[in-house]
Amino acid sequence: MDVEALRLSFELAALTTIALLVIGLPVAAWLASSRWRWKPMVEAVVALPLVLPPTVLGFYLLVAMGPMSPFGRAWISIFGRPLAFSFEGLLLASIVYSLPFAVQPFAAALSAVDPRLVEASHTLGVSRLATFFRVSLPIAAPGVIAGAVLTFAHTLGEFGVVLMVGGNIRGETRTLSIAIFDAVEQLDYATASRTALFLLAVSFTVLVVTYSLRRRPVLG
Amino acid sequence: MRPSGTERPFLRVAAVLAAMAILLVPGPGRPAEPPMRKLAVAASANLRLVLLELAGAFERRNPGVKVEPTYGASGMLQAQIDQGAPFDLFLGADRESAVRLHAAGLALGQPFHYATGRLVLWVAAPARVDPNVLGMSSVANPAIKRIAIANPAVAPYGVAAEQALRTAGLLDAVKAKLVLGESILQVVQFAQSGNAQAAFVPWSMALVPPLAAQGRYVVVPPGSYPAIEQYGVVLGRARDPQLAEEFAGFVRGPGGRTILERHKYALPTD
Numbered sequence: 213m214d215v216e217a218l219r220l221s222f223e224l225a226a227l228t229t230i231a232l233l234v235i236g237l238p239v240a241a242w243l244a245s246s247r248w249r250w251k252p253m254v255e256a257v258v259a260l261p262l263v264l265p266p267t268v269l270g271f272y273l274l275v276a277m278g279p280m281s282p283f284g285r286a287w288i289s290i291f292g293r294p295l296a297f298s299f300e301g302l303l304l305a306s307i308v309y310s311l312p313f314a315v316q317p318f319a320a321a322l323s324a325v326d327p328r329l330v331e332a333s334h335t336l337g338v339s340r341l342a343t344f345f346r347v348s349l350p351i352a353a354p355g356v357i358a359g360a361v362l363t364f365a366h367t368l369g370e371f372g373v374v375l376m377v378g379g380n381i382r383g384e385t386r387t388l389s390i391a392i393f394d395a396v397e398q399l400d401y402a403t404a405s406r407t408a409l410f411l412l413a414v415s416f417t418v419l420v421v422t423y424s425l426r427r428r429p430v431l432g
Numbered sequence: 433m434r435p436s437g438t439e440r441p442f443l444r445v446a447a448v449l450a451a452m453a454i455l456l457v458p459g460p461g462r463p464a465e466p467p468m469r470k471l472a473v474a475a476s477a478n479l480r481l482v483l484l485e486l487a488g489a490f491e492r493r494n495p496g497v498k499v500e501p502t503y504g505a506s507g508m509l510q511a512q513i514d515q516g517a518p519f520d521l522f523l524g525a526d527r528e529s530a531v532r533l534h535a536a537g538l539a540l541g542q543p544f545h546y547a548t549g550r551l552v553l554w555v556a557a558p559a560r561v562d563p564n565v566l567g568m569s570s571v572a573n574p575a576i577k578r579i580a581i582a583n584p585a586v587a588p589y590g591v592a593a594e595q596a597l598r599t600a601g602l603l604d605a606v607k608a609k610l611v612l613g614e615s616i617l618q619v620v621q622f623a624q625s626g627n628a629q630a631a632f633v634p635w636s637m638a639l640v641p642p643l644a645a646q647g648r649y650v651v652v653p654p655g656s657y658p659a660i661e662q663y664g665v666v667l668g669r670a671r672d673p674q675l676a677e678e679f680a681g682f683v684r685g686p687g688g689r690t691i692l693e694r695h696k697y698a699l700p701t702d
Contacts, residue, residue, distance in 0.1 A: 271621065278626035279558070296627040297578060297611045379611030379622065380583060397507035397586040397614070 213407050214391040221388040221411075224299070225367040228306040232314035232363050235307070237356070240318030241344060244325075258315045261308055270376025273305045277377065297379035302387075305373045313362045321355020322348055361422045368415055469494075471675050472518060473501045474509040476525035476662070477615035478549060478589060478634045482695040483523070489691060490682050499679065505615045507586050513538055513667060520670035521680060523662070525549065526588040530663035539665040540673055546683050548698040549660030550635045551592050554649040559629040563650035568600040570650075571630050576609065580619045580628035583612040589619075592657040593632035599656035623647070635696035654698075662697075 243255060261269060277295040278284045287295050295301040325348045333343040349356065371389040378385030380394070388411055395404035475483050480503055487499035502509070502519070506529040513519055513533060522539075523546065524530050530543035555563045559575040571579050582590030590612065597603040611628055613619035616637065623631035624642040631643075638649040664683070666676045682688050689699050 274621065274627060275625045280626045284626075294577065294627060296622075296625075375614060376618075376621075379578070379580075379627075380614070381611060393614075394583065394585055396511065397505050397583075399507055399510065 213403070213410060214386070214388070216383050217386050217388045217391040218410075220299075220383065220386065221368055224302055224306055224370075224387060225364045227303055228310055228367040229314075229360050229364045231303070231307050232310060233356075233360060236311070236314040236318050236359070237349075240315050240322055241348070243315070243319040244322035259312050261310075262312050266309065266370070266372025267376055269309060270305065270373040273308065273373065274377045277301055277304075296377055297381060297385060299384050301377055302374060302385055305377050306367045306370060309370060309373045310363045310366050313366045314359045317355050317359030317362065318352075321352035321359075324355070325351045357422065357425070361419065365415055365419065368411070467496075469497045469672055469675055471497065471499045471520050471672065471679055473499060473521045473523060473679070474513060474517070474519040474667075475501045475503050475523045476506055476509075477503045477617045478525050478636070478662075479503070479523055480617060481636050481640065482692060482697065485691050485695070486683055486688055489687055490679055493682075493687075494678070497675065503615075503617070505586050506588070513669075516669065518669060518671065519667055520672060520676040521664060521666055523664040523683075525660065525662055527661050527663045530665040533665055533667070538668050540668050540670060541666045541677070541680075543663045543665045544680060544684060545661055545700040546664050546680075546688070547662045547692050548700065549589065549592075549662055550654065550696055550698055551589065551596060551632055551652040551657060551660070552635045552638045552649040553652055554623060554631045554633055554638050554643050554647050556623065556626065556629045556647040558626075559647075561629075563648055567650055568596070568602060568652065568656075571597070571606050571609070572602055576606075576629045578611050578622070578628040578630075579606055579609045580611050580613055580622035580631040582616050582619050582632075583614055587613075587615060588660050589616055589632065589634060592652075592660050595657040596632070596652045599653075639696065661700075 239258070243251065243258075274296055275281060276283055277287070279288060279294070284295065295304065329347055329351070330343055333347045334340070338346070369389060370387070371393065374385065374387050374390055375393070378387070378390065380386050380390055388407060392404050392407050392411070395401070395407065473483070479501075483501050487501065490499060491497050506524050506526065509519075509522065510529055510533060513522065514536070522530060522533060527543070527545070530539070533539050534543050553563055553568060553570065555561050555570050555576070559573070561570045561573045561575050563570045566573065570576065581593035584590035584594045594603065597606060611622060613622055616633060619631050619633055620637055620643060622628040623633070624646065632652070633643065635651065637643055643649070664680060666673060666680055670676045683692075693699060
């Protein structure tokens with residue numbers, strides 16, 4: 213079994229989850245409260261990664277990271293090295309790819325929060341930000357945790373996008389799913405099955421633990 | 433029909449319905465087309481350009497025949513054939529795959545050698561490194577940040593690229609720059625998108641856009657890597673074994689050889 217690939221996959225999944233909590237919660241909070249007439253456009257953009265096949269999404273990300281796109285050029289001139297074939301590149305790709313898996317449950321949970329509680333908090337002089345962290349977020353916690361778990365699991369099993377932008381570099385972009393695919397292509401089904409079984413077992417355990425934590429009453 | 437529809441409206445309705453029926457149902461008056469004979473070819477990704485032309489030429493000679501290629505990595509195609517994929521003919525990138533299919537009892541005939549692949553080193557024009565001047569050592573130039581090769585674990589062209597670098601004494605120096613594509617097509621994508629400044633590809637891929645337009649190439653010295661002897665085999669599950677044999681014969685015959693040669697494949701002498 214490829215231990216390096218295992219470590220890499222978990223690192224990628226954990227960092228993607230953290231990043232999507234940081235990015236996804238404000239977006240979701242906005243989606244849950246906004247009455248802007250163009251809001252459906254934003255919702256559609258968030259959901260788009262669900263529509264594109266991962267390899268297609270990966271191909272466009274590869275092009276976007278390359279020196280032919282303004283973004284790719286800007287990245288190279290700032291950081292001195294291209295984004296494609298790097299761990300940071302994979303992280304960015306995973307964030308885009310898993311965006312709907314985080315934002316949608318977050319937004320659903322936050323819009324289910326009783327607005328009267330939020331308003332009560334406001335009338336008591338508590339700031340918007342403090343209200344979010346002390347009222348909305350604790351109430352919406354189960355949904356937020358569900359979104360985080362989905363993001364983690366989705367990134368762990370990510371294949372198509374990683375295949376396209378990763379370049380299969382050991383210790384940098386060769387994730388577990390790529391290692392399994394390589395083993396299959398080499399007709400080494402024993403290694404492939406062992407690794408896949410391990411991935412399934414670990415993921416199953418993580419999911420069971422998280423879902424059982426969710427049953428406990430959440431502290432406000 | 434007499435124009436008496438005003439008195440008998442049902443006749444008009446009937447006439448309209450009849451006309452629609454005639455339009456919708458294909459009449460027996462049309463000459464019956466001969467049934468299309470289809471040939472499903474499982475082909476290694478390096479053949480993408482040349483097989484298109486081989487298929488076109490074969491279809492022109494044999495009206496009513498349609499060659500339908502599916503491209504993929506040899507290992508993946510073999511796994512699919514193992515599991516009963518309905519392919520008639522396999523055209524691989526090495527000898528081993530065809531021999532293994534034959535040994536597994538999945539082939540109809542003997543594996544045949546149809547071409548020998550030739551590797552080139554392509555370098556992106558913006559890198560300002562001329563492979564015609566620097567040859568293989570172009571890859572060591574600092575302007576080359578990433579070198580795309582096919583994954584040596586799964587692709588014969590990747591094995592060849594790695595061995596050529598080793599022979600040139602450059603492998604250790606450039607190992608950190610290597611990025612691996614699952615197939616030659618992915619290698620081309622890495623190069624075309626500008627993310628890799630150098631790439632080892634089959635000669636045929638460097639002859640045409642996008643690579644031809646975006647860079648220059650030099651032929652990798654043929655002795656510096658194991659010959660990429662490409663074998664094919666007619667598959668046991670072929671729905672039309674005779675057609676598969678005919679196409680295999682065409683690929684190895686003068687017509688096929690001319691096309692393979694134009695795409696810079698070396699030809700078997702036997």
